[in-house]
Amino acid sequence: MLLSIDHVQKSYPGGRPVLNDVSLTLEQGQTLALTGESGSGKSTLLHLVAALDGFDGGEITLDGRPMSSLNDIERAALRRNTLSLVFQQFNLIPSLTIAQNLSIHARLAKREDPEWIEHLTKRLGLADLRNRYPEQLSGGQQQRVAIGRAMAIRPRLLLADEPTGNLDETASAVVLDLMLSLVADTGAALLLVTHSNEIANRLDRRAHLTGGRIE
Ligand SMILES: Nc1ncnc2c1ncn2[C@@H]1O[C@H](COP(=O)(O)OP(=O)(O)OP(=O)(O)O)[C@@H](O)[C@H]1O
Numbered sequence: 001m002l003l004s005i006d007h008v009q010k011s012y013p014g015g016r017p018v019l020n021d022v023s024l025t026l027e028q029g030q031t032l033a034l035t036g037e038s039g040s041g042k043s044t045l046l047h048l049v050a051a052l053d054g055f056d057g058g059e060i061t062l063d064g065r066p067m068s069s070l071n072d073i074e075r076a077a078l079r080r081n082t083l084s085l086v087f088q089q090f091n092l093i094p095s096l097t098i099a100q101n102l103s104i105h106a107r108l109a110k111r112e113d114p115e116w117i118e119h120l121t122k123r124l125g126l127a128d129l130r131n132r133y134p135e136q137l138s139g140g141q142q143q144r145v146a147i148g149r150a151m152a153i154r155p156r157l158l159l160a161d162e163p164t165g166n167l168d169e170t171a172s173a174v175v176l177d178l179m180l181s182l183v184a185d186t187g188a189a190l191l192l193v194t195h196s197n198e199i200a201n202r203l204d205r206r207a208h209l210t211g212g213r214i215e
Pocket residue numbers: 012013015018036037038039040041042043044045
């Protein structure tokens with residue numbers, strides 16, 4: 001089991017519980033769509049799995065490591081080495097070229113593999129764009145860079161929060177196809193937040209968040 005979420009609870013200060021008793025598992029290589037109404041806690045759950053925020057009860061175990069037992073350094077290492085994130089906003093670094101953006105996370109994690117990054121660059125159709133800057137790319141192209149940057153470390157788990165939310169239908173289809181095929185090729189697992197039934201139907205499984213629980 002790659003990811004196990006057991007009876008997790010999460011409140012923000014002064015607020016009602018956002019996650020009330022959430023349990024979910026994900027096997028290596030599986031893809032799972034996380035759906036739910038706006039405000040149901042999808043992004044919150046993704047942040048907890050990414051070890052970007054703490055939870056109040058229950059446990060999240062990623063790659064055999066219970067997150068509640070990790071210190072800050074160990075959480076940072078887990079983030080760097082095991083998982084990658086793709087957001088609705090592409091979050092590229094404006095002052096770096098596309099080639100530099102593609103390799104930045106792998107470089108920081110000391111996991112840079114130039115051949116793999118070259119493969120990703122071509123596979124994502126970015127070879128002719130590598131010397132440009134993010135502002136010179138379309139939204140779909142920028143999201144392809146963000147996917148390449150995320151896959152450059154060969155993560156065991158890819159977390160994606162509405163990755164096509166800012167794209168038109170054509171660009172969305174391209175981005176989703178590329179993400180699914182790269183995940184399949186590398187054997188990574190995918191946890192993807194979406195509002196789209198069409199996208200959710202392309203993934204292996206679906207979990208629906210409502211009232212702080214998985215339905
Ligand atoms: N940092 C925060 N501090 C306080 N409350 C927060 C914080 N982040 C989220 N919330 C609240 O937690 C609830 C769940 O938010 P979350 O962003 O996880 O929902 P979501 O399902 O991803 O929504 P959407 O589909 O609109 O993106 C909301 O009521 C939101 O206002």
